[in-house]
Amino acid sequence: MRICFLTPRPDHPLLAATEKLLKPRHDVTHQNPADPHPPDPTTPLADVYLLKSRTPQALALARSFEERGARVLNSAAATELCQDRTAMADLALQAGLPFARTHTPGTLTDLTSLPRVPLPLPLVVKSRHSRREDLVARADTPTQLRALATDWPEEPVVIQQFTPNSGWDHKLWVIADKVFATHRRSELATTPTLPPPPPLTPTTLPRTWLTLVRTVGKVFALDVYGVDLITTPTGTPLIVDINAFPGIRNQPGAPEALAALALRAAGRSQP
Incomplete structure (x- = not known):
C-alpha cells in the first residue's frame, strides 16, 4: 500500500511510530503542505492520505487529491468544519449533542x-x-x-x-472505533490545583460517554478526532471542543490503531 502523511511534522511521535509499524511492508511518504512547489499532478496518487495539518495550504492540498479521486483522512471538509467553532457548535446542537x-x-x-x-x-x-x-x-x-x-x-x-466544573478536562480521542482517554488540568481553572481524578481509560469511561464520542465521529464525518468534555454539576458531560486529527500523544495502542485504519482505508480505495 502507498500511504502519504500530509504534514509539516513527519517526526510527530504518533506519525513516526505509525510509520515505523507500516514500513517496510508498505510505501510511506510525506508531503509538507507548506512546500512552495506543489506535487506533480501526473504523479500517481497514494492509496490513502492522512491529513495531520489544518493550515489553508494543507486543506487546499487535501482537496486537490480528493478531486483526483484520492481518499483523505480526515477529509478536507470535515477538517475545515472543526476549525470554525460557530459551525461546529451549530452542527453539534442540531444533532442533539450536549455541546456548550x-x-x-x-x-x-x-x-x-x-x-x-x-x-x-x-x-x-x-x-x-x-x-x-x-x-x-x-x-x-x-x-x-x-x-x-x-x-x-x-x-x-x-x-x-462558563459552566462550573471540577477544573479537569476529560480528553477523549478516537481512531476509527478505538477510544483513548485521559484527564488534563483545564487552562480555565481558577481554583487551587487539586489531586487529579482517578486515571481515565476506555475501560473506566461510562458507556454513555463512549456512545457520545462515537456519535461525534458520525455527525462530523471524522475518522481521527478528539472530544473535550467537562462534567457539569449534575454529573452530565458537556462537549466544549472537537478537534480533527489531534496529537494523541503517549497513548499505548494509538499508533497501531492509526496504522490499521490507514491500511483499511487504503484497501477501500482500491478499484
Whole structure:
C-alpha cells in the first residue's frame, strides 16, 4: 500500500511510530503542505492520505487529491468544519449533542462595544477559528473582558457561558472505533490545583460517554478526532471542543490503531 502523511511534522511521535509499524511492508511518504512547489499532478496518487495539518495550504492540498479521486483522512471538509467553532457548535446542537451553547458576537471589539454582553459573566472567550496559539480565556469581570479586547481587538470570537466544573478536562480521542482517554488540568481553572481524578481509560469511561464520542465521529464525518468534555454539576458531560486529527500523544495502542485504519482505508480505495 502507498500511504502519504500530509504534514509539516513527519517526526510527530504518533506519525513516526505509525510509520515505523507500516514500513517496510508498505510505501510511506510525506508531503509538507507548506512546500512552495506543489506535487506533480501526473504523479500517481497514494492509496490513502492522512491529513495531520489544518493550515489553508494543507486543506487546499487535501482537496486537490480528493478531486483526483484520492481518499483523505480526515477529509478536507470535515477538517475545515472543526476549525470554525460557530459551525461546529451549530452542527453539534442540531444533532442533539450536549455541546456548550455558543454565541458569535463578531470581534472582541464588537463584543465590548455592545450595550449589554449577550451572556452573563463569567464567560469563556475563544477564537472563532481554531488554530495553534489561538485565544481561549475566561473573563469573570467586565475589566477582564476589556483587557482581552485590548490584547485581541480584531479577533473574531465565540463566547460560551462558563459552566462550573471540577477544573479537569476529560480528553477523549478516537481512531476509527478505538477510544483513548485521559484527564488534563483545564487552562480555565481558577481554583487551587487539586489531586487529579482517578486515571481515565476506555475501560473506566461510562458507556454513555463512549456512545457520545462515537456519535461525534458520525455527525462530523471524522475518522481521527478528539472530544473535550467537562462534567457539569449534575454529573452530565458537556462537549466544549472537537478537534480533527489531534496529537494523541503517549497513548499505548494509538499508533497501531492509526496504522490499521490507514491500511483499511487504503484497501477501500482500491478499484
